[in-house]
Amino acid sequence: MARKRIAIVVQRYGPEVLGGSESLARSLAHLLSDVYDIDVLTTCAKDYVTWKNEFPAGESMDGPVRVLRFKVDRQRSKWFNIYNALMLKVPHTRWMEELWMRMQGPYSSDFLNYLDAAADNYQAFIFMTYMYGTTYYGSKKVKGRYLLVPTAHDEPFIRFRFFQETFGSSRHVVCLTDEELVLVKKNFRLRDDRLSVIGVPIGECLGDSRSAVEKYGITGNFIAYIGRIDVMKGVDTLVKYFNRYASESDSELSLVLCGSGPLKIPSSEKIYQLGFIPEADKFGIMHAALATVQPSRYESYSISVIESMACSTPVLVNGECAVLKGHCEKSGGGMTFFSYEDFKSSMDRLINDADLRQRMSLLGIAYVNENYSCDVVGKKYISLLDGLTTKP
Incomplete structure (x- = not known):
């Protein structure tokens, strides 16, 4: 019997691309390629800020996964940030929302033309992330034939009117956590049988x-952040809290930042800025860290938190994010902070209480194995996709 062909649509793709939904797309593509023929439909952009075409257009292979890249028609306008801020402050019309999406991007007419010509070659589509142009415009071409993985955050954009169609025209919506499911049900009228919770493999x-700490010259105890270096990820708050803690305590603790992004961090003897690093080095840093910190208020899942638990390393997260708080409460593998005082108290406990670190390590590993192993996640997606491709 011929294998079913599934398309995964995501705004950026590749091992060198840093981002939660992008990493999830790649993990799913490789996981599902054991059962289906997987095509990834994506853009030539590497940078989510500009959408500049950096990868060559056309077909390539990522192991068993066929990757089709399409040129972005235009880079993001320099006026987008101003317009984006305006949209958050004033009442707006549907037309203003549509303009926001055109400016947000990425917009690729080559990608949309490909869907017009080749959509019937696929038994199903998986669209990653609700708020980018690849999903918004692409899903219109295959209404009723796609699974949406929105990676939704509790942010103003999710309440834009036109996203009712994006969610409503899907065959099924997959949320990454129970907290995301609550958010989606609050904002969209979807039957329970069209909703699932499946984590990241x-x-x-x-x-x-x-070898990782020696390679980057890291000495002594340190906490680590892995992800985009961006105000939207709360990295400015993390750096501020860390610098204050370092100045007020006797600890020789350092902060290691792994990732790239638009936020510029002043040089400091106690802050290591490693940029984008190979995956093996990333995991080495996670294993060596006293804890990893996730300061973002807006997360639908946070792969770095789960990977940290899988590396037997406790996590410290922003308690204002329901998803991150939920991971810590359900696993016992981490702590939350709401203020600098909370951050300071948590750091003191992590540094001074080895038994606490050991307990959180064991609980974190158990949580990951029970909920997010490749076997558990793979079986859920296969069952869902087989149902999606056989029902009328």
Whole structure:
């Protein structure tokens, strides 16, 4: 019997692309390629800020996964940030929302033309992330034939009128956490049988802690942040809290930042800025860290938090994010902070209480194995996709 062909649509793709939904898309593509023929439909952009075409257009292979890249018609306008801020402050019409999406991007006419010509070659589509142009415009071409993985946050954009169609025209919506499911049900009228909660598949997080810290010249105890270096991710708050803690305590603690992004961090002897690093090094850093910190208020899942738990490393997260708080409460593998005082108290406990770190390590590993192993996640997606491709 011929294998079903599934298309995964995502705004950016590749091992060198840093981002939660992008990493999820790649993990799913490889996981599902054991059962289906997987095509990833994506753009030539590497940078989500500009959408500049950096990868060559056309077909390539990422292991068993066929990747089709399409040129972005235009880079993001320099006026987008101003217009985006305006949309958050004033009442707006549907036309203003449509303009926001055109400016947000990415917009690729080559991608949309491909869907017009080749949509019937696929038994189903998986659209990653609700708020980018690849999903908004692409899903209109295949209404009723796609699974939406919105990676939704409790942010103003989710209440834009036109997203009612994006969610409503899907065959099924997959949320990454129970907290995201509550958010989606609050904002969209969807039957329960069109909603599921399936986490991100986490494989073996292999990395040598000793070689990683030696490679980057890291000495002593440190906490780590892995992700985009961006105000939207709360990295400015993390740096502010860390610098204050370092100045007020006797600890020789350092902060290691792994990732790239638009936020510029002043040089400091106690802050290591590693940029984008290979995955094995990332896991080595996670294994070696006293804890990893996720300061973002807006997360639909946070792969770095789950990977940290898989590396037996406790996490410290922004308690204002319901998803991150939920991970900590359900697992016992982490702590939350709402203020600098909370951050300071948590750091003191993590540094001074080895038994606490050990308990959180064991609880975190158990939580990941029970909910996010590749076997658990893969079976859920396969069952869902087989039903999606056989029902009328």
